Amino acid sequence: MSYRYDKQKKTQTRWYFAGIVFLVLALFTPIYSWIFDLIEKPLARTWENQGEVFNGTENFFEAFYGKKQIIAENNQLRNEVARLEVDNLRTRYLSEQLEKMNQITELDSNLGVAQVLKKNILGSQDSLIINQGTKNGLSIGDQIITHDNVLIGSIYEVYDAAARVMLYSYPEQTLEGVLFPHDINLTAQGYGNGSFVIETPREVEVLAGDILYSLEEPGRIIAIVREVVFDPRDPFKQVYLSYPININQIQVVGVKTSKIE
Secondary structure (H helix, E strand, C coil): CHHHHHHHHHHHHHHHHHHHHHHHHHHHCCHHHHHHHHHHHHHHHHHHHHHHHHHHHHHHHHHHHHHHHHHHHHHHHHHHHHHHHHHHHHHHHHHHHHHHHHHHHHHCCCEEEEEEEEECHHHCCCEEEECCCHHHCCCCCCEEECCCCEEEEEEEEECCCCEEEEECCCCCCEEEEEEECCCEEEEEEEEECCEEEEEEECCCCCCCCCEEEECCCCCCEEEEEEEEECCCCCCEEEEEEECCCCHHHCCEEEEECCCCC
């Protein structure tokens, strides 16, 4: 029993001594700051880092959302630019057509204006359909003129609200004209695909660029000389002509009607 008693007493003495030492250290040394540096500061830094990580994550999602929003706005702007480009082309087209209509009426106040609905009827480049008919006073034989004063054909079928136009270049069609600058009357024959052929005497110095005017409608152009084929042994020259315009690009024409409303 004395051994156990002695051991307990020694243990109590040690605890008393440790307590006194700790009390002295607490009173006369910065032990609390050391403990804070060892334990609380790392915990505080961990907490702060956790906040920074959270803030970084929040900033990442904000940046991702912002980038997504910028991409959507950019796509919207692209679509708007494309729409404006289409509107600009449409406006330019309508402006050009209106200008051509004005040019047609300026040529002759008696000319009506018609839109070309279809070209190359039944595979032929020498026929058109226009959007005017008997309701507009059109009749068979009325002449068709472009905005730049080119006489291209006449109506050969007419309906209530539409008409078929046969171009003078239709194969086997014939048209009387005056060849400038030679001032000779010639008969032009349709050669198909917007072209003509005429025969001129050998002594006539026909050149590419000479103009064939209408004999019936003075001042109106029919075609321009493109090529001259001549054999010195032949008394005539083969002269090939074509319209000075692209028939496939015609959208508006003037109609010289025999009935003026």
